[in-house]
Amino acid sequence: MEDMIFYDRLQFAFTITFHYIFPQLTMGLSLLIVYFKWKYLRNKVEKYNDAAKFFMKIFAINFTMGVVTGIPMEFQFGTNWAKFSELTGGIIGQTLAMEGMFSFFLESSFLVLFIFGEKLMGQKLHLLTGFLVFLGSWASGWFILATNAWMQHPVGYEILENGKFVLENFSALFTNPWLLPAFLHNQLASVVTSSFVVASIGAFYILREKQVEHGKLFLKTGVIFGLVSSILVAFPTGDWNAKNVAKYQPAAFAAMEGIFETEDAGAEIVLIGQPNMVEKKLDNKIAVPNILSFLTYQEWDKQIVGMDKFEKEELPDNIPALYYSYHIMVGLGTVFMAIMALSAFLLWRKKLYNTKALLWTIMFLVPFPYIANLTGWYTAELGRQPYLVYGLLRTSEGISPTVSSGNTLFTLLGFVALYMLLGLLFLVLVGKTINEGPKPKLH
């Protein structure tokens, strides 16, 4: 039973990690594509249209990968988490089915039209199809996060005698106090990722001294979008989320922040330190007193409940992983803000395109927004443990009762092998597209 839960969790974590590489780019990128296309309609400068079409190619590759790695997510609810599906399907089935019907359809139908229809439809309709792709991808995020918000902070339900969760109030699913902050935070974080990708491709073109005109446009747009989004990710949306965790999941909050013991006179904020689970303290700690209490409650000396006040069964089961995920996310977010602010400053002083060191930095920083997004997702998911539905349904109660751990291990290995192949092919394809550039030579 124990290893069964372990393999199920590992498989879900692995497949969703790989899956989430793709939608986090497409959600943000669709916004930038709409921006490029809209600019083109206003100023009729050809390079904006090239940019929109070029990034739609990158979008399409990512979208395909997102589809083929997304279908396993839907399947896994039934295959590996059958008890969870049975008990909660009447509720989260609503949001998941809506995702399929309202957003996925929109996105995939109009993506084809955007790619093939520019000549057929004319420019205004082409912009409209691009906008509908954007709408579809953001609606997708909305419904997925509505599903996740319900698991983090269940609302609008009733539990029957047989343990089944029954929907009692449909609109509660979308007025869930967890949902809006999580959605905004998530979408802005995906804008950060795509801004870095756009800026990085721009930096690459400038450094390589090919397609320089496009490169400058990409870099400039990426930096401006990147600066705005990386600030908004932290404040107000990141802050708003942290307050929600403190309010609704205090045990997770204590573990995230590394607060082992309750301090009555206000809690410090931990910048660096390693959780020592044996001695229940942080090693090598650097912390600033009272800041956490202020950030959370706007009161310097407000008490924050530490992990000592919770039963062991209520605490997340992997505190170091949760703590590190959270701190890596926050740390990287700070780095992004700094880099983007510096770049924007140099852009304003007209020096950015010649500052080689910064261009190299931007180019190679690309994996890190992905890491920040993923660790953000881990923070939410590890924080919810040991529950699937917070406070109500334990993870151990959600797995499929008839599937043996050998089968799960077998399929896990299969997914690992298949996704390695996919990842390799993805890199080759994206590399090829970037190398060809927005204006490939006619042959």
Place this chain on the structure above:
Amino acid sequence: MEVLWYILIAIVLAVFFILDGYDFGTGIIHLFLAKTEKDKEVIAKSAGLFWDSNEVWLVAAGGMLFMAFPTFYASVFSGFYLPLILVLWLIIFRAIGLELRGQFKFQMWKDIWDKSFGVSSLLLALFFGIALGNIVRGVNLGGVDNGVSVHEGHYFFLPLWDGSFSPLTEHPGVIDWFTIIIGLISVVTLAIHGANWIILKTNSTINLKLKRVIFRLNIALAILTVFSLFVWQIVNPNSLDNFINKPYLIVFPIIYLTGLIGLFFIKKIKNDNHAFALSSLLIVGGITSSLASLFPVILPSVNDTHEPLTIYNTAASEYGLSVAMYWGIIGFILLFVYMIIQKRMMKGKIDHMDYGH
């Protein structure tokens, strides 16, 4: 309300098999009949331009099933664990085959992804048929051992096969001689459907040959159909009860027969749309007839200890189903609107279209 959702999901599934069905079919044709590079490219394109918007219908069907009949979803997905994961992998292989073949010009690259597309399409068509075979045959619900239930009543687990390959044992596997027959029917049906799609959408040089192939496949299908009706009686003796008690259900087998008989005249059919419509009737008729023979059961039980799964004992709450009906209808209309817009914009032959994002 359960019945309404059941019908909606059946429609979505049928649309999925009509749309993605031709993708599987083109893959099968591609594997066996496409010889020249030009034909290979055009045929792959006739599926490649559409597969991702067709796949959406599978995702929608899955989501609706999850929402409306969560107990069924949980039971079937964990019970058919291995075949479903294999289906997932095949779907991925088919998709990457289609997306990648045109990306590089050298021959080995194309050959690899052509085979990946063809073989996974063939296996998917087979597996979907086998899945249908499992549903009409029923499974050993509750995992009864010596008359005692091992799991809760609505759970089970099926190995891919057991040594006997017989559907009549106490613990039949996913693959047995009965489900293989249904699997073959599915392969032949989708091959016909795919061939019709190729004729409809492309100017390949093999289009004339395909009409002959369809005619021959149709003969094979007629023989298989009669044979399957016979063995179906052995596997599930009650399979005709519904049609006797509710004679109006016979409309579904008639839909199937119309498609089957119509396709015998394939060489005379001038309008390619009509031919495609006939093979669509085959698919719709086949799926709905199977479902109608079981209704309201959705998964029969092969033991006497446990009740079969029905749309009533697996459904979500009445409130959930009715509130979802509001957005479901809107979503449903939107789906069709998108599909029509898209098909209209991409109507006609696709040979000239530039493929490869």
